[in-house]
Amino acid sequence: MKDKSLKPIKRRKTKTAHHAPIDPDVIFGLHAVQAALEVPVSRVKEIWLAAERQDNRVDNLLAAANEQGVVIHFSERETLDKIAPDVQHQGCVAKCRPLESLDEKGLFDLLDNLNEPPLLLILDGVQDPHNLGACLRTAEASGAHAVIAPKDRASGLTATAIKISSGSAERLPFAQVTNIARLMRELQQRGVWLIGTSGDSETSLYQTKLTGPMAIVLGAEGKGIRHLTRENCDEVVFIPMQGEAESLNVSVAAGVCLFEAFRQRSL
Structure with a gap:
């Protein structure tokens, strides 16, 4: 005999998360941006740094950016999240000229x-x-x-x-x-x-x-x-x-x- 007090369980469909694609000319992470700055002719155009980041790695990055004449913006993390969504950007994002592959x-x-x-x-x-x-x-x-x-x-x-x-x-x-x-x-x-x-x-x-x-x-x-x-x-x-x-x-x-x-x- 069925217990009428038990209501059937409604199964909810799980929505698949759709992450916004990252601009292919955006690079993120301190190491990746530092490496892009250390080539003889850098392709980095602008850099966004989280305002609260202050350490030796950031100091080295700032020195390399100044040497290459790259524009630097100190911004809230929300701004960086919009430029490079859904990734661990470490408080550092850069917009660059395309990295060209060989034919x-x-x-x-x-x-x-x-x-x-x-x-x-x-x-x-x-x-x-x-x-x-x-x-x-x-x-x-x-x-x-x-x-x-x-x-x-x-x-x-x-x-x-x-x-x-x-x-x-x-x-x-x-x-x-x-x-x-x-x-x-x-x-x-x-x-x-x-x-x-x-x-x-x-x-x-x-x-x-x-x-x-x-x-x-x-x-x-x-x-x-x-x-x-x-x-x-x-x-x-x-x-x-x-x-x-x-x-x-x-x-x-x-x-x-x-x-x-x-x-x-x-x-």
Whole structure:
């Protein structure tokens, strides 16, 4: 017998939060803004600082901004929240000229002017800007000369990617190309050895020579490199792992591969 005193529970639909997109020409966070100020010709136009922030990091940022002749506004945090909504901006936001990526011609000009064998990172469709930013940071730290990604269905240099890169996006060339497979063939014609990564390969990364002109090719999150991309690789290797994990985050895989190349090149 049903208890009539119990009323049926009404299920309410949960509204999905829609965060306002950040202007791609806005960067945020003390480290990201400081890095943008420290290049020879800064792209920073204006900076907003939270009025209550007073510490050594802010003093260093102010000195760099004054040297570059950048306009500084001391504002309430609400103002910064409007410019860079829904992010941890640390009381520092800047509006900039666009951070330009290289095209195919710019990339080849870069390679032609290197005085050492090129080390490149090719990202085959990485869509998460956090992963792109982390890959840029890893690539710079390991001595890579450029990071390459497709223009379509992949993350570009968004405000989040720039923030996560911790300044590397300002210093390391980033190329966006129309056709990754065609670019890979053109790199091969220039003598660049293309090394893809896949868990089903039988060749270990640590059994592979990584000292000549080369590019490490990594795939998208959870999918790996595409079939056509793999076909254009000269060699495919796997990263030895223990435990139950089936794969690594793309930025972690980039670190393992690039620093093994760095180790071999340093010998």
